[in-house]
Amino acid sequence: MPSLDLLLTFVEVYRAGSLSAASQRLGFTQPAVSGQLARLEEQIGEPLFVRTSRGVTPTPGATALASRVSGHVDGLRKALGSSEEPLLGGTVRIGAAAEFMTLCATPVLADLTRHGVQVHAVLGLADDLLAALAADRLDLVVSSIRPTHDALHAEAFVDEQFLLVAPPDMARTVDPERLRNEPVAALAHLPLVAYAEELPIIRRYWRSEFGRRPPNPLAFVVSDLRAVLEAVTRGAGVSVLPRYIALPALQSGKVLQLHEPEAAPLNTLYLAVRRSAPANSAVTVLREALRQAARRWDML
Structure with a gap:
């Protein structure tokens, strides 16, 4: 059976979407995270992630493993008194419509500040915010339209x-x-x-x-x-x-x-980021927090 340390590393990589972001959240070096992941893949007998230029993509086996162990790993961390996320630091620049920012995103952003992150929130229309994202003036945009700019990556978020x-x-x-x-x-x-x-x-x-x-x-x-x-x-x-x-x-x-x-x-809302953006653990954590909140909202 894989050790808790290996499963913890796996869960962080799965949630973060990259080895560098997971290493920052765990407080390890990236080679250490890569080594732990390799040991877990050796024990399980199959690869768990496909490495890409923008991070890692989970295999079907990784998705199945995450669904089985994530809740148990979180429960063990909580029982051991380590449920608090480490201080992340840095700045997150997020753009969204004023109504969504005020009524939906602000509680998530306020929680992020407890982990040492400085939040810069910009209100505006989707086209203007996506242009600012492409120009590296924002890190993340909640958009009411699907971005068409080649430099941007978007995922359907909530309806x-x-x-x-x-x-x-x-x-x-x-x-x-x-x-x-x-x-x-x-x-x-x-x-x-x-x-x-x-x-x-x-x-x-x-x-x-x-x-x-x-x-x-x-x-x-x-x-x-x-x-x-x-x-x-x-x-x-x-x-x-x-x-x-x-x-x-x-x-x-x-x-x-x-x-x-x-x-x-x-109308579908999208989470948009720049494809070429360097790994930013705070942005990664915010994206996951917004995804989790959207599951609670189900539909706006």
Whole structure:
């Protein structure tokens, strides 16, 4: 049976995605980590990782082993009083939309600072943030669009679910039967509260669900989805919002879901990094923390 030390090294390499990042987290030299991994592969009788220019890629055998032992290794570390991560140090520069950064990412980032990491968070639109990432002004971006730049690598992260919401008084002006049969006409009298004049989110919802652009009058434009929600609760109009932003107002009855499609429109968020970025243990830890948080969120 492999020793706990070898399994601990394996789990760190599996989570970090590179030998150098794992060595920093463990406090070992990279040759020491490589040697331990070689001993484990010899004992198991099969390779566990494919070495690439950007790190290591786990084999199917490594994925199966990680699923069997990761929880036990973490439990043993906790029992032995070593559950705290070592101090990482350094700086992480992360970019995301203001709403996601405030409501979702900040708790994860605040936890990272306890390990000695300085966090620089930048708020903005996806295109601008991805350009900053490609120019080495950011280390990690949570993007609402899939990057197409050759220098960037992205992985699907979590899905946003979009809901059409209205203040209760406006919702009551919509005839349910007409909404089922003629949804565009049934909703046409309702003013819109939008993130931008081009109605990017609302337009996508109308086209996905109703097959055309909304003919509704535009009442209020504000470039923050939290402010959009506030305007809706104050009776300015209706809007389409990610579920994680609208949920508190829905639960309190301040807004109502005006339309319930069979499958709510989704938008995938991506975690993007530079392909050529040097190993940074803090960035690696942050990516894993965001992945774990996304599993708890399931869908935003």
